[in-house]
Amino acid sequence: MTCFVGILFILLALSIIKIVVLSILFYADIRAAQKRDPAAKGFLEVLLLYPGLHALMWYRFAHIFYKIHFFFIARLLSQLARFFTGIEIHPGAQIGKRFFIDHGMGVVIGETAIIQDDVLLYQGVTLGGTGLEKGKRHPTVGNNVVIGGGAKILGNITIGDNSYIGANAVVIKDVPVNSTVVGVPGRITKQDGKKLDVILDHMHIVDPIMQNIEELEKRIDKLESK
Numbered sequence: 135m136t137c138f139v140g141i142l143f144i145l146l147a148l149s150i151i152k153i154v155v156l157s158i159l160f161y162a163d164i165r166a167a168q169k170r171d172p173a174a175k176g177f178l179e180v181l182l183l184y185p186g187l188h189a190l191m192w193y194r195f196a197h198i199f200y201k202i203h204f205f206f207i208a209r210l211l212s213q214l215a216r217f218f219t220g221i222e223i224h225p226g227a228q229i230g231k232r233f234f235i236d237h238g239m240g241v242v243i244g245e246t247a248i249i250q251d252d253v254l255l256y257q258g259v260t261l262g263g264t265g266l267e268k269g270k271r272h273p274t275v276g277n278n279v280v281i282g283g284g285a286k287i288l289g290n291i292t293i294g295d296n297s298y299i300g301a302n303a304v305v306i307k308d309v310p311v312n313s314t315v316v317g318v319p320g321r322i323t324k325q326d327g328k329k330l331d332v333i334l335d336h337m338h339i340v341d342p343i344m345q346n347i348e349e350l351e352k353r354i355d356k357l358e359s360k
């Protein structure tokens with residue numbers, strides 16, 4: 135019995151030490167989450183219950199292993215994080231300070247993605263490649279960028295500082311600083327605080343591939359009728 139109580143006591147002490155160490159190491163990230171999420175009620179709640187923060191913690195350790203070329207361990211940690219949080223951050227990605235993923239489920243961040251400071255991502259965001267290309271093939275996200283739920287940012291493009299990417303937007307071209315981008319494909323609707331003259335047809339979102347196919351069909355019909 136005393137042995138059992140002793141083990142419990144040691145486990146409790148270890149847990150408290152772990153909480154204290156993680157609070158110190160991730161203080162800035164926890165504060166950033168509290169600032170960015172109006173639903174966050176307290177420091178301990180964010181530390182213990184926010185999957186975005188847990189994924190970031192696993193990533194920070196995995197990235198250390200990636201940097202010293204222990205790729206298997208790095209990838210193992212990243213996959214464990216994915217299992218527990220639903221967030222997949224490749225250990226090779228470079229992530230700046232005070233990064234926060236709200237809700238998190240379904241977020242994918244590719245190997246050569248670069249994320250600068252104070253970036254906020256919502257659930258379902260992909261920072262991915264466009265195909266099977268090698269080298270730098272994922273986006274670079276500037277400081278203080280917010281990327282809405284479900285948005286896909288694809289290819290080696292740059293999202294300028296202080297930009298907003300709307301929920302479900304698909305962005306495949308560079309975005310200048312201080313811009314708001316919405317839609318598929320992503321179009322700039324605001325720049326430097328001024329609304330741009332873009333007509334958004336919310337009922338009929340344009341599919342660029344379908345447009346190309348329709349264009350080709352017309353040309354084939356024309357050739358056939360000659």
Ligand SMILES: CC(C)(COP(=O)(O)OP(=O)(O)OC[C@H]1O[C@@H](n2cnc3c(N)ncnc32)[C@H](O)[C@@H]1OP(=O)(O)O)[C@@H](O)C(=O)NCCC(=O)NCCS
Pocket residue numbers: 237256281282283284298299300301302303314315316317323324333334
């Ligand atoms: C894009 C966004 C940042 C708003 O930016 P904003 O500058 O305040 O934009 P506005 O609300 O003035 O809208 C500008 C135009 O874009 C449209 N719009 C806004 N968000 C859009 C989106 N995600 N997709 C398509 N159109 C969008 C608006 O309807 C409006 O169109 P209109 O000018 O034809 O009326 C915001 O709508 C957004 O998508 N945020 C992401 C939030 C998110 O993912 N939350 C998840 C919480 S769980």
